[in-house]
Amino acid sequence: LEAKEEFTHKTLAMDVMRPRRSDPTLTILTQDSMTVEDVETVINETTYSGYPVVVSRESQRLVGFVLRRDLIISIDSALKKQDGIVSTSIIYFTDHCPPLPPTSQPALKLRSILDLSPFTVTDQTPMEIVVDIFRKLGLRQCLVTHNGRLLGIITKKDVLKHIAQMANQDPESILFN
Numbered sequence: 160l161e162a163k164e165e166f167t168h169k170t171l172a173m174d175v176m177r178p179r180r181s182d183p184t185l186t187i188l189t190q191d192s193m194t195v196e197d198v199e200t201v202i203n204e205t206t207y208s209g210y211p212v213v214v215s216r217e218s219q220r221l222v223g224f225v226l227r228r229d230l231i232i233s234i235d236s237a238l239k240k241q242d243g244i245v246s247t248s249i250i251y252f253t254d255h256c257p258p259l260p261p262t263s264q265p266a267l268k269l270r271s272i273l274d275l276s277p278f279t280v281t282d283q284t285p286m287e288i289v290v291d292i293f294r295k296l297g298l299r300q301c302l303v304t305h306n307g308r309l310l311g312i313i314t315k316k317d318v319l320k321h322i323a324q325m326a327n328q329d330p331e332s333i334l335f336n
């Protein structure tokens with residue numbers, strides 16, 4: 160019993176975050192190198208509520224977090240109403256987009272739907288603290304980093320499942336109470 164108690168107190172953000180070691184990697188968007196089509200593929204192939212946006216896949220530096228529903232609405236509306244936006248247009252989450260040659264297609268700027276300061280914790284943060292932050296700030300999700308590189312995500316549901324596991328309860332019963 161004692162050993163278990165010690166263990167539960169030592170659960171860290173990295174133990175609860177997704178992806179798990181065996182899972183596919185985190186689904187991210189890059190700030191200035193994906194086309195409308197690329198982002199539509201991500202939206203169609205995953206069901207996540209949101210996606211972290213990074214500087215580049217190599218750097219994994221976090222830029223912000225974008226909600227799936229905001230992406231869908233903005234892309235749909237741009238394809239319908241914005242002149243020149245097609246499936247091969249580049250999406251920019253950056254402040255400024257580079258000057259494009261006059262012959263190229265207009266870019267789609269989506270900075271306005273990006274949450275520029277999503278809550279983050281490091282992978283070594285004890286879950287006790289993470290749970291506390293979720294409660295106090297009413298978070299829906301929190302990103303996990305290591306040395307400034309994005310590693311994973313913890314959603315409110317992940318936290319609830321973790322609490323249920325700690326209490327040895329059926330996670331479903333907590334979720335729907």
Ligand code: ADP
Binds near residue numbers: 177185211316317
């Ligand atoms: P919920 O946890 O409420 O079901 P999501 O549908 O966004 O919310 O997430 C489902 C699961 O996938 C969660 O365990 C979460 O940690 C994980 N997840 C959320 N967003 C991403 C993402 N962009 N890439 C990989 N996994 C994610």
